[in-house]
Amino acid sequence: MKDIARQSMSIKVESMDMLNAQIKMEAHASALYLAMASWCEQNGFFTSAKFFYKQTEEEREHMMKIFNFLIDTGGNPISPEVTNINHDYSSIVDVFESTLEHEIKVTKSIHNIVKKARELGDITAERFLDWFVMEQVEEENTIRDILDMIEVTGTEGVGLQMIDNQVAEWID
Amino acid sequence: MNVILQSTYYTLYQATNERCFYIDFGQKKIRMPFCQLLSLRHKVMSIDIEDHFDSDLNTHGFEVLTLCNKEHLFILNTLEVLDLKNLVEYGFMAIGLSSKTEALNL
Ligand SMILES: [Fe+2]
Numbered sequence: 001m002k003d004i005a006r007q008s009m010s011i012k013v014e015s016m017d018m019l020n021a022q023i024k025m026e027a028h029a030s031a032l033y034l035a036m037a038s039w040c041e042q043n044g045f046f047t048s049a050k051f052f053y054k055q056t057e058e059e060r061e062h063m064m065k066i067f068n069f070l071i072d073t074g075g076n077p078i079s080p081e082v083t084n085i086n087h088d089y090s091s092i093v094d095v096f097e098s099t100l101e102h103e104i105k106v107t108k109s110i111h112n113i114v115k116k117a118r119e120l121g122d123i124t125a126e127r128f129l130d131w132f133v134m135e136q137v138e139e140e141n142t143i144r145d146i147l148d149m150i151e152v153t154g155t156e157g158v159g160l161q162m163i164d165n166q167v168a169e170w171i172d
Numbered sequence: 173m174n175v176i177l178q179s180t181y182y183t184l185y186q187a188t189n190e191r192c193f194y195i196d197f198g199q200k201k202i203r204m205p206f207c208q209l210l211s212l213r214h215k216v217m218s219i220d221i222e223d224h225f226d227s228d229l230n231t232h233g234f235e236v237l238t239l240c241n242k243e244h245l246f247i248l249n250t251l252e253v254l255d256l257k258n259l260v261e262y263g264f265m266a267i268g269l270s271s272k273t274e275a276l277n278l
Contacts, residue, residue, distance in 0.1 A: 004191055004206065004267075005206065005264075005268060007191075009269055076207065076211060076213075120271035122271070
């Protein structure tokens, strides 16, 4: 009997399920950063808003990278439902701290999929995630640098305005 | 046509010459290209069976399942949903696309 199933799909269904969950997580991140851009615009942090517009696009690209991988491997990518986007932040510091927290969550999730894919012996899925593992190092580092800059600048007086101006350094 | 798996109510077949699968739902046998089988899997796995035991969440204990781009429509009761979930899980193990396939061969 010919193996029609294996001829149709080159990763395990469990890997596909985890990658669909990751699609959802990237979509959630994209929506979250758009909400942060909205907050920044409304609170006068216009450079930070630009930073989050860039982030929102990047997260969408991450999502599409996984989406296309599922297409390439013969899987069934699911267009994600995104709900529960927080729009409330107590300060610009809160915005960036929430960003770092979220990126750490994403890193953990990706590491988890890598470990599980390894357990499943799904080499294709495991190797695909290499790029994401390294991308997360960069993402976390960017936000950590911004938080360091905030710490050094301080939020007193013109500090907040200086912070916003300096965020420009991380937009390219 | 080869039988891949038979559950209480359903049978999954592979039609090698047509490069597709069939599921016998009792009332009718449905032809399913592989992508439709994946779509079925997603729909069936998304059904929250817990809702069937909560009269507020699922008043009548039925699920409406549309298949193959709305070509077919089924109304399933709780036992049928559970059985279909089984067919999907073990079916993907049997066709070798689930990591649990190896466990099955032991
Ligand atoms: Fe991302």
